[in-house]
Amino acid sequence: MTTMRVVKDLMLGLGARGGTLVVKNGHVIDPASAVDAAHDVLIVDGVVRDIGPRLAAPEQATVVDATGKIVCPGFIDIHVHLREPGFEYKETIATGTRAAAAGGFTAVCCMANTHPVNDNRSITDYILARAKTEGVVRVYPIGAVTRNLKGEELSELAELAEAGCVGYSDDGKPVMNAGLYRRAMEYTLPFGAPIISHAEDAHLSTGGAMNEGVVSTELGIAGAPAAAEDIMVARDIVLAELTGAHVHLAHLSTAGSVRLVRDAKARGLRVTAEAAPHHLLLTEDAVRTWDPNAKMNPPLRTKRDTEALLEGLADGTIDCVATDHAPHALSEKEGEFDRAAFGIVGLETAVAVLLDRLVRPGRLPLKTLVARLTADPARLLNLPLGSLVPGRPGDVTILDLHRELTIDPARFHSRSRNTPFGGWTVTGGPWMTIVNGHVISSEGGFAPLRTKGATPPSELPRPNLPPGQGSAGKAGARTESM
């Protein structure tokens, strides 16, 4: 009872001055340190101070009673579109980070396809400045590989890294010019930030609004074949081998891609991959309703593909789950299917649908899912996050595996509502989100916008960049762990 009141005070911004928080009586799963036990977590001044059984709560400490709950390192989503600057009618850093916190995420990496594009330092600076004043979770920008996402000339990649970009991507578009892409991989080798590929051969996918298959044939909708993805995944793996670069493949959707990545990893290449909840859970059959919320790029594929993705996620071929949170206004996601925008929001549904459809039926161990949302994504982008060992930032995601709820897009904190999961009844979901030792969101509830206490301190931890230039040369690169 006391706990609930304390939490409420925090949400009103009253508890932010105090620097000590204890999460008590929960079951901690921290894959990075192999902890899977009844532990308490003590956070002092935004940093994990101690973790262990029955820790004594210091005087004045805020106590969160997590009895019956699962306590994890804060979840990280390395693939979101926050739309700011330029498309604030779809999403802003304020609303997008609130959606993240409500969905159990304490850190997000935002893609570069804003307007203007994040292809130079001034945009990165702007995003980080907005994140500091408006954001409620950690925001790490991804810089564009090419200027204006045109695929013609390289962005100022070194300065983007210096400004704080943790990866490079023209996400939303492939870089069709393999020669240019090779140069991008080589040029960025010293920066410790991977190239993130939107793998799609634009000549093969041209005009495709959904997967090319039985359903597209019946509906008369132009389809993009799985081969459009497989071919680019294969190309990017070959380029990773040529350059020694770390290439991360975004939103895998096909069984062929999983096979290619598994093979590349077996050969020791620096290739990593992610999969989105919708590609793990939905198939092209969802398009039969003509609902534009079943339209995204890459498209929903077949049951065989979802099974291959799950297998890849379980065995580590796929390193992490990322939502590809892509907010669009209603006017862009209603109406004619082949004219609707690609993409769906995912931050507020991902954890719940994955717990309900993968963990609860025993298709994916909880520990694996937590790893794919914490230690694994942190490792890919060298983020100093994803673990609850003492000294790490005090970011915590607490899950309630028994909470039942019906997904209601009208209640999203995101500015957009474009989800195919509306109306799903799910058991299990995020219960509380703690960033830097502050309770940011609790049971989907929220600190009001611009509440001071809900704003994490301005000094975000910087990524662990590897030591200076030259240390990650081509020869040595391949043996580095990722």
Added chain:
Amino acid sequence: MAWTRKDLLAMRDLEPGEILTLVDTAASLEEIASRDIKKVPALRGKTIVNLFYEPSTRTRTSFEIAGKWLSADVINFTASASSTTKGETFVDTAKNIEAMSPDVVVVRHSASGAAELLARELDCSIVNAGDGAHEHPTQALLDLLTIREKKRHFEGLQVAIVGDITHSRVARSNIHAMRKLGVTVTVAGPPTLIPPFIGELGVKVAYRLEEAIRDVDVIMMLRLQHERMAAGLIPSVREYSRYWGLSLDKLQKHARPDVLIMHPGPVNRGVELSPEVADSHYSVILDQVSKGVAVRMAVLFLLAGSRSSEGQVRA
């Protein structure tokens, strides 16, 4: 079988009995065309809006005549000349039209699923007059009516549909309807114009015209859109015509003497059909057009005619 649907959207949705109800009703209305005074009061006081987002002469005219012969008020709304150029969305335009209380909206749109979308958004009856490459149910119905008049039955017939299957809503509607009625369908064309999963729809596939037309009862030739060449799907219209155009010579050499030649129009003479074939005794292309009016009368009547006035149509 009684007709209970609010809309006619896709042949895929219909039961065989419903298809036959539509065909039978159309057959009973055909004689109106031969009357001196081509008007029955079945839909007096009803309003039909033809909402056409793609250029169409024959389909729109056919619906217009059908509605007028049934005494409905028919309004043509051609989107290019209207609010779409002012930035209004498709659904907004349709909702504005619905606010004027039409009984039926007949929609033609280049986006697959457009008719389903309107049926979801509007309360009035929706007739799909062609949506993208998805379906064109009234075309399939008029094809069925034409075939039944000439062949007297459906069960066991063999039909070849030849040409650009990938982009054809006519092919899809006919495949679904014919399969439900026991007709064997073969689709044929260059592989670039045949969707890779078409076999899942229960049809056979042929990659040679001669093979496709052998022993069939009906050959349905589809129109070749010239933009398919620009898209790299065929090397040239000339080559297409040489291998996939139906000439009298090929017809007489490979097809049955009682074969019917159909085409949804408009015909590219000299491309998919040689002029001699289009004008030959094999061709039932103009029968298709006149039966189109009867079919559209049947559809409008079944959707908008009050249930109690079913007898009136023959009056």
